[in-house]
Amino acid sequence: MEYLLPGMILFIAIHLLPTKTELRQQLIDKLGRIPYLALFSAISLFAFLLIIYGFGQAPKEQLWVPLGFSRPLAHALMPVVFILLSAAYLDTHIRTKLKHPMLIATCLWAIVHLLANGDLASTLLFGGFLVYALIDMFLAKPRNSMVPKGEPKLLFDIVAVVIGLILFGLVLRGHQTLFGVAIIG
Numbered sequence: 510m511e512y513l514l515p516g517m518i519l520f521i522a523i524h525l526l527p528t529k530t531e532l533r534q535q536l537i538d539k540l541g542r543i544p545y546l547a548l549f550s551a552i553s554l555f556a557f558l559l560i561i562y563g564f565g566q567a568p569k570e571q572l573w574v575p576l577g578f579s580r581p582l583a584h585a586l587m588p589v590v591f592i593l594l595s596a597a598y599l600d601t602h603i604r605t606k607l608k609h610p611m612l613i614a615t616c617l618w619a620i621v622h623l624l625a626n627g628d629l630a631s632t633l634l635f636g637g638f639l640v641y642a643l644i645d646m647f648l649a650k651p652r653n654s655m656v657p658k659g660e661p662k663l664l665f666d667i668v669a670v671v672i673g674l675i676l677f678g679l680v681l682r683g684h685q686t687l688f689g690v691a692i693i694g
Contacts, residue, residue: 513567513633516559521641523552528648560634565689567630579624584692586621590614591680592673599665600658609649615642 526549527533537545593614596603604610619639623632685691 510563510567510630510633512559513563513630516556516561516563517633517637520553520556520560521637523549523556524641525645525648528645564630564634567633569628569630571628572632573627575625575627579621583621583625586617587681588674588677590618590621591677592670593617595673595676596666596669599669600661601666601669602661602663603666603669605661609646612642612646612649615639616646 597611
């Protein structure tokens with residue numbers, strides 16, 4: 510847990526920074542937009558690598574036995590997660606209607622993985638991301654996103670669905686290699 514927890518704290522802290530709109534703007538004014546984004550990305554990547562390494566090293570102490578429906582539920586909802594992630598960065602009707610498709614995707618991802626796993630490390634990882642996404646969604650309402658917004662187009666919704674399903678297929682196929690857990694044979 511010595512790497513997982515600091516990685517989670519750093520990752521969540523840097524991702525909640527934009528909710529402090531004055532502080533974010535001060536940093537952008539001082540550093541410039543591109544250096545701010547580069548620093549944000551570098552810290553995020555470092556924290557993400559800490560999380561990955563820490564999760565791999567963390568003991569898998571079982572807290573509960575996952576319910577029988579949890580894995581089929583994850584299989585059913587994960588394509589939606591990838592579609593929402595894809596829609597977050599395109600001018601889609603999905604993004605217009607849902608406002609925060611990436612945070613909703615993060616909540617769904619965390620919930621299905623919490624249900625499908627029962628160990629302490631998974632609970633900290635997925636529970637932490639669930640709490641982060643809920644807090645960020647709540648605090649995100651009054652701020653402007655740095656994601657450019659244009660007029661939603663049906664074509665972009667179709668592209669989001671196609672990209673989301675392709676990403677889902679790739680992650681499904683490579684889940685064992687990427688995360689050490691086989692989903693398909």
